[in-house]
Amino acid sequence: MPDTSPAVTAALLIIGNEILSGRTQDTNLSHLARELNQVGVQLREARVIPDVEAEIVDAINTLRQRYDYLFTTGGIGPTHDDITAEAVARAVQRPLLENPEARQRLEHHYRTAGLELTAARLRMARIPEGAMLIDNPISSAPGFQVENVFVLAGVPKIMHAMLDHIKGQLQGGAPVRSRTLKCNLGEGVIAAGLEEIQRHYPQVDIGSYPRFGLSGSFQVTVVLRHTDADLLIEVGDAVAALIQRLGGEVEKTLIDDT
Amino acid sequence: MPDTSPAVTAALLIIGNEILSGRTQDTNLSHLARELNQVGVQLREARVIPDVEAEIVDAINTLRQRYDYLFTTGGIGPTHDDITAEAVARAVQRPLLENPEARQRLEHHYRTAGLELTAARLRMARIPEGAMLIDNPISSAPGFQVENVFVLAGVPKIMHAMLDHIKGQLQGGAPVRSRTLKCNLGEGVIAAGLEEIQRHYPQVDIGSYPRFGLSGSFQVTVVLRHTDADLLIEVGDAVAALIQRLGGEVEKTLIDDT
Numbered sequence: 456m457p458d459t460s461p462a463v464t465a466a467l468l469i470i471g472n473e474i475l476s477g478r479t480q481d482t483n484l485s486h487l488a489r490e491l492n493q494v495g496v497q498l499r500e501a502r503v504i505p506d507v508e509a510e511i512v513d514a515i516n517t518l519r520q521r522y523d524y525l526f527t528t529g530g531i532g533p534t535h536d537d538i539t540a541e542a543v544a545r546a547v548q549r550p551l552l553e554n555p556e557a558r559q560r561l562e563h564h565y566r567t568a569g570l571e572l573t574a575a576r577l578r579m580a581r582i583p584e585g586a587m588l589i590d591n592p593i594s595s596a597p598g599f600q601v602e603n604v605f606v607l608a609g610v611p612k613i614m615h616a617m618l619d620h621i622k623g624q625l626q627g628g629a630p631v632r633s634r635t636l637k638c639n640l641g642e643g644v645i646a647a648g649l650e651e652i653q654r655h656y657p658q659v660d661i662g663s664y665p666r667f668g669l670s671g672s673f674q675v676t677v678v679l680r681h682t683d684a685d686l687l688i689e690v691g692d693a694v695a696a697l698i699q700r701l702g703g704e705v706e707k708t709l710i711d712d713t
Numbered sequence: 714m715p716d717t718s719p720a721v722t723a724a725l726l727i728i729g730n731e732i733l734s735g736r737t738q739d740t741n742l743s744h745l746a747r748e749l750n751q752v753g754v755q756l757r758e759a760r761v762i763p764d765v766e767a768e769i770v771d772a773i774n775t776l777r778q779r780y781d782y783l784f785t786t787g788g789i790g791p792t793h794d795d796i797t798a799e800a801v802a803r804a805v806q807r808p809l810l811e812n813p814e815a816r817q818r819l820e821h822h823y824r825t826a827g828l829e830l831t832a833a834r835l836r837m838a839r840i841p842e843g844a845m846l847i848d849n850p851i852s853s854a855p856g857f858q859v860e861n862v863f864v865l866a867g868v869p870k871i872m873h874a875m876l877d878h879i880k881g882q883l884q885g886g887a888p889v890r891s892r893t894l895k896c897n898l899g900e901g902v903i904a905a906g907l908e909e910i911q912r913h914y915p916q917v918d919i920g921s922y923p924r925f926g927l928s929g930s931f932q933v934t935v936v937l938r939h940t941d942a943d944l945l946i947e948v949g950d951a952v953a954a955l956i957q958r959l960g961g962e963v964e965k966t967l968i969d970d971t
Contacts (some may be wrong), residue, residue: 471920
């Protein structure tokens, strides 16, 4: 039965000068996209912005209104450049308060490690009023959810753990499935037929990605994406028939989840 | 002599469903950021959006007005999902025309390769009126510059070649230099002193990036960024003194370019 419910959508806001300077390679976007899709949430936009409060506030307000969920990564540590919690509080117009449960977790973590809970570390207990904490099993300083905004760490290991923790709570639609076909034809050879198939199946997201071999050889990967696996089988078979009709060899996968 | 000219800024618009689905890991952002910085242009924002014309047009118009330069990657191939040229033409309100020079390059490329210049391939010669072509030494289909918008390929190898070609034409300011200091203290230990140094040198971008070792050990990398190398030496020495005062060991670099 084809799924006709509206898509559940999300955006990602990546906060951090280190991404924009090229010093750090972001990997949270692709991880989030794949994880969200498993629970039927489609990542529709991402933005990378610097550690500047006014810009963070603006981007949060634009994106949380436009999509069902907004995720942020980065800027929740103890140093002066960690200003995400302040910015989110300002965006949702709630006071930023020391959260007793967050404080307790930090106290326990640092006591166990034999380290001092400095004033800077205590900053990580400041959470917008009424927000729900998101567990951080690695360094204890929690993320949080307020309204439809999920505030996660930027360190990938911690971000992954936080996402595991909240994934089950997201109200998603049907996950998008995909079918991938590789062939040894040029993109320009299959383009016209592919466009015709796209016109016939406008509801399927058909992407075409070329690869340029060392010896000038061609490879094109055609990716079909939709929530309905039967439809992907049908469209994939049409693409395979096109490739064979054009004299190409096709290597096709069945259905997967990305 | 400290540089006091205003910063020259840029944004990157990454166009493509394959990035937002998590199937493809973007690497063009970090490459562009580092290359631009070498010529004194600072990447200030990046957005990742799907292959949807209205969204591309909106993002182009927002970003090209907000920053000195806008770069786009992706969506300039021969298939139906390659709609960047149309979207840019619409955004800058110029007609999209077949460019004779672009056509000639495509004709030469495909003739040499013994391949047919299909109608789909010929789409890659459509360029907004008055735009300047950007060489593509790999697959010949050019990128282009129109006003302050640079339209580049999404395939990293081609994107790098196109960027090499145009880099020299950008009017940049002084490149941002950096100084990096690593230490074995926790972020929460150096945070207060670091904030004080930041207050004293508000013009320097001071970032602090923790790393969590397997054995629970700490490592913090402090990155100082500014155009003035002498200032970075001074601030870096202050950070090193802070770390030593707190009982930490510091490993410092001199100046580099990222």
